[in-house]
Amino acid sequence: MQSVHLEKLSDIQCQPESQLKFITEAWLQIVECRCVLKWTYAYGYYLPEHEHSKRQFFEYLQGEAESGLERLHQCAEKELHVYLNVEGQSKDFNEFRTKLAGLTR
Template sequence: MGSYNSSLIFCCQIEKLSDKQCQPESQLKFITEAWLQIVECRRVLKWTYAYGYYLPEHEHAKKQFFEYLQGEAESGLERLHQCAEKELHPFINADGPSREFNDFRTKLAGLTSVTKNYFENLVRALENGLSDVDSNGAASRKATSSKNAARSSKGRGGRGKGTLRSSMSSRMSDDNHWFCEQCTYANVESATACQICNYQRQ
């Protein structure tokens, strides 16, 4: 019954949004997709805590790598949830169509895609038994770099982000785009801040 009521409320909100922003409901699927992604990610995240609890204490490198991936996925999910819930409300309660609605559409669709990628990376790593971390010297080096990354990124509210994400961003960069170190979104070269999370380009 609760699920039915929630669905009914959501449908009413979509109808209201469609009316206020003069957009057909078929053009608002990006909102439904965002919420479906949030629900799925919450379900996955719940089980990752159990996985982390049973990780052997002596496997420090795997634990560091797991916490990094989990932290990335969790922070991405929180940004998506914030956008899909709080940032959507002004458009539902607006007096009429808003010029900012298309920007909101781009941001929410981008966050949905980024969050999906984070969780796919997390699930893939767990399915592989965190095999990206080997049991020899490379494991201890990765654990150390992850720990240093975690320390350096605490000031920005992240967990274990700096070093690993920076190397990933530099690998993915090309002549026409730069990839955000915060959410990995591909921004046009001329942008000075990320179009998704507003992270300032370094």
């Protein structure tokens, strides 16, 4: 992403690569979140069976984390490709920047 797509996106959107740092930050956040989420499954496995409400709450939070991560990943991967495959600068790119930065936060 960083070595190939950012240079191309910089040329298409007429913006310096330093202004596209939010994309790299989003991908780093995705990687970190996937690692954390991976370990939640191990944690959930060892939750005591008799603490049903605690398990339910944990699974709810885990589902919310998965959902948020999928929204971020969808935006960083699929929606970004729209701007990589256009001819010329897109007026919607600033909206995409705001959305991706918000999801990353």
